[in-house]
Amino acid sequence: MPLQSGGYTFKPHEMPFMPGSPASPEHPKKRRLAYLAIGLLLALSSGFQNGLLTASLPQLRGDLSLDLQQGGWIQAAYFMAYACMSVLFFKVRKAYGLQRFVRITLFAQLAASLLQLVYHHYEVQLIACVAAAIAASGLLVLSIYYMMQGFTGTKKLVGLVFGLGLMQVGTPLAQSLVPLLYGDGNLNGVFAFQATLALACTACLFALPLPPGITVRKSFTLTDALSFTLFASGIALLCAFLVQGRTVWWTTQWLGWLLAGGVGLTGLALYIESTRHKPMLDWHWMTVPQILIFAVMGVMARLLTSEQTVGAAGLMGAVGVGSAQMSTFYLIVAGGMLAGVVGSLILLDINDIRRPVMVALACFALGAWLEIGVGMQTRPAQLYFSQFIVAFASLLFMGPMMLEGALRALAKSPDHMMSFSAVFGLSQTLGGLAGAAAFSAFLTYRTRDHLAAIAQNLTLSNPALAADIQRNAAALSATLSDPVLLQGRAVSQITAQAGKEASVAAYSDLFALLAAMAAVSTLVAVALWLYRRYYKIDILAAEKAKVFAALGK
Known part of the structure; x- marks a missing residue:
């Protein structure tokens, strides 16, 4: 039965590519631009969900008097819900229709925003984080669909890259905004901003809905x-x-x-x-070599991106830089990511899909190498250039990787997009969390080793140390008169300073490790690329033929 909407019967080439996706009618130019603009808003809103949570978590812990473990559960609640939502939403769209999926997404986003704005309790924050994660996953899918409506033919796949890339840009943008929203010392500004975003997305989606899709009622x-x-x-x-x-x-x-x-x-x-x-989830397809390589590439991208989230941001915290001083830093990161999205599209060649990966890996290596040797006097401005490079590489890497995985899934069957969503989502979520966990453990051990080395010189027989203790004691003498307390406080200041220096040295070691990992990965990627070029191997030849025939040129 032909698909109809408002008296219009969709042509065969305008029909949805798979159940749960919207139709692809021939829109006029202004409508295509409107779809692109709404897709931009949805993608950034999706990224804001995680960015606002990450940036406001320290203030949230303080406002609610939470310990570190409770704060960890708030962060865990978000990722626990976000990790698998793409798989569930695929089934919901296919079985119950696109419009119902839209309503679920909007309800989740509005519920998360209003809960956080009205109730300031630990349990409510856990529920709100789960709702925000559901909303973020749904908004990402919607943003991709809206972006794809702005393109025609095979260029629709560009919408996939744009939607994912702009979602990533939303995270550092949110981190740069939180200090401004928290300026009065109240998180209500952050929650009100989230609610405003939710209402703006709702208005846009109702003002210009997606074309209808088709459903398969018994698919779930x-x-x-x-x-x-x-x-x-x-x-x-x-x-x-x-x-x-x-x-x-x-x-x-x-x-x-x-x-x-x-x-x-x-x-x-x-x-x-x-x-x-x-x-x-097609386990047999998910474990074929090509998909395993795709998963490894995804994990590697997230591991190297930890240079930014764990490395640079953690270093600034170690030297005492507050979130208010990091706004420009995160704007630079967002600019680098945006440049990476554009660069990914410029360098993207469907016949040589992995060429940008080599450039991205080399950029990761360069960015990490530039940060080796950081010290106690390092400030955000000194990391702008290197972090711009790392941010650029993170999304230059992402575009071709995402497109390759989607092509392989669509070539197998539209239903395999669910398996692709699982592989990609888990490589990003678990890869990012595993990278942060592994590198945090590395920092802990290296800090301990550096502190042990520094402690060898922390003896009272060391004239320089004795002079430092006397200097600190003299500075404290105006507030302390007890000589024992004065000596103890002066020594504790020296010990704290030694701990900071050990921590900063550990971050330098982390940057060296990441630079080495990226450099080795670059050499491997270049060698494989030269091999494919020499033997004229097109790794996506069969997949391109199937997908392009289905999408139509």
């Missing part, structure tokens, strides 16, 4: 529900393990239960899927 089965519940529960436990491991340290006993439960439930879900005739 009880076995699907069982598999998803097991899979989502397992991934959620793994996310909690990776987040809380950094907070309570890895030797805490209950972390073992999280890890065991996560691995067990995820493994059980994948076993059930591997035995099904029509699986929700």
Whole structure:
């Protein structure tokens, strides 16, 4: 039966590419531009969900009097919900229709914003973070659909790159805005901004809805529900393990239960899927070499991006730079990411899809190398150039990787987009959390080693140390008269300074490690690229033929 809307019957080439996706009519130029503008708003709003949470978490802990473990659960709640939502939403769109999916997304976003604005309680914040994660996942999908409406033919795949890239840009933009929104010392400004974004997105979606799609009513089965519940529960436990491991340290006993439960439930879900005739997640396709390489590339991208989130941002915290002093830093990062999106599209060649990956890896290596040797006097302005390069590389890397995975999934079948969403989403979420956890542990051990080396010189027989203690004691003598307390306070200041110097030296080691990882990865990528060029190997030849035939030129 032909698809109709408002008396218009869609032509065969305008029909949805797969159930749950919108039709692709021939829009006039102004309408295409409007779709692109709304897609931009939705993508940035999606990124803002995580960025606002990350930037406001220290203030939130203070306002609600939370300990570090409770703060960790707030962060974990977001990632536990976000990690698997793309898989569930794929089924919701396919079974119940695009408009219902839109309403669910809008409800989640509005609910998250209003809950945070009205109720300032720990339990409410946990619920709000889950709702925000659901909204972020849904808004990302909607932004891609809106972006694709702004392009025609095979260029629609550009909307995929734009939507994902601009979502990433939203995170540092949010981090640059939070100090301004928190200027009066009240987080209500942050929550009101989120609510305003939610209302703006709602207005835009109702003003210019997506074209209709088609549904397959019986596509969501009880076995699907069982598999998803097991899979989502397992991934959620793994996310909690990776987040809380950094907070309570890895030797805490209950972390073992999280890890065991996560691995067990995820493994059980994948076993059930591997035995099904029509699986929700095609385990056999997900484990073919090409998809495993894609997953490794995704994890590598997130590991190297940790240079920014764990490395540079953590270093600034270690030397005492506050969030208010980081606004320009995050604007520079956002600019680098935006340049990466544009560069990805400029360098993108569907016949040589991995060429930008080499450039991105080289940029990662250069950015990390420039930061080796940082010291106590390092300030954000000294990292602007290197962080712009790293931010540029993070999205230059992302575009071709995302497009390659989508082409491989679509060439297999439209239903395999769900398996692709799982692989990509987990490589990004778990890869990012694992990278942050691993590098945080590296920093802890290297800080301990550097502190042990510094402590060898912290003896009272050292004339320089004795002079420093006397200098500190003289500075404190105006407020302390007890000589024992005065001596103890002066020594504690020296010890604290030694701890800071050890921490900064550990960050320099981290930058050296990341530079080496990126340099080796660059050499491997160049060698493989030269091999493919010499033997004229097109790794996506079969996939391109199938997908382009379906999309139409």
